[in-house]
Amino acid sequence: MSEAATPISHPESIQRRAIALVSGGLDSMLAVKAMQEQGIHVEGVNFFTGFCVEGHTHAIRKKDQDKNKRNNALWVAEKLGIKLHIVDISEEYKDVVLNPKHGYGANLNPCLDCKIFMVNQATLMLNKARELAGEKGFDFIVTGEVVGQRPKSQRKETMPIISSESGADDRLLRPLSARNLPETLPEREGWVDRERLYDFSGRNRKPQMALARKFGLEEYAQPAGGCCFLTDESYSNKLADLWRARNERRYELDDIMLLKVGRHIRPAEHHKLIISREEGENRFLEGYRYQFTSLTTVSCPGPLALVDGTFESDEELRRAAAIVARYSKGRADDEVVLEVKEPGGVAREVAVRPALPDEIPLSWHVG
């Protein structure tokens, strides 16, 4: 029997229980597996912030439909045979995005505050479960963090900050980097064997891939650019534009979902057009027509556009219609007819000449 497959013995015969933060990526998958190899009962928790990059966002767009439509956290949980609790923290998370104590990374990504917040949420869950279920509660928290892997949150000096500011303290164990870090409660108490934890550090992914092979994990998600839209420059630019136009830093869930979809064009400070790029996005934006004024071509096939904001004149409306017509099949026609529909359902038609490319300056394109 290999070393990795030998469960640690628990003389007191209490199976220790851990809550693991499961993102769906390789690191958290390995962290869970490393605990299971030591006989720990693990349950996963996955937090929905509203900014999560999921295969499903691609599912909106037809051209991306052969991309993965699964939720990776669920897939990992099933592969590892653990329960997964998906928790909607999108409302409480706003404060993390709007007021990050430790600031932003390269874009509007508050990675360190985010990690502290998530570990804190897991700590609250752990405390609640211990209160309700005693021995059947949970003993510690596990993350897939690796020292030096992420420039903002996963550095040697940020690891203790996450432990202390989250309130998890020494109940927070990072199995992949544990041997580079001070001993934690599960190690001190002998619930897990520190010698069978790892000392990974840095951005090199080879040790993780080798460990995956050792664990017999042949398939795993390899997200490019992380799992959060806030690390994406174009997305962050759209969010910053939204705040600038509203003269205040706030957002609702619908706002941040809509930033993931369509072509965003702002011809004026007081309105922005969200123009679908194909049928899947059309269908998605359709669901918002009861909230936004919308424009759609009727004389030829074309996109659906939502108007985030208001028109102050008929001129502005006609300019917006011409922009939308530019992205329709009738872009070369002399005239395109569009329907303008108010959220209340009142509709009228306007006929415009489609805008020429140089009539839509690059500076109007947001993102």
Added chain:
Amino acid sequence: MTENVHELDVRRQLCPIPVIKTQNKVNELAQGAVLRVTCTDPGALNDIPAWCRINGHEVLETEQDDREVVITLRVGEPSVAL
């Protein structure tokens, strides 16, 4: 006797919201109850059954047409809420 079927409408919501709402609804229902979830995100067709398998609920039926996915499930044993 016709079984009482609970309904959940999560149309136009993107995953994982349909899964979260299914999870929250299931937590309110008794073991053995039947829930019919209507979604428009095609990803739900993978995720809701996966969530059911992980958490011990039984998928009775899945249906899909051009625009909608409908998943019918039977609630299993309750788990310790985290």
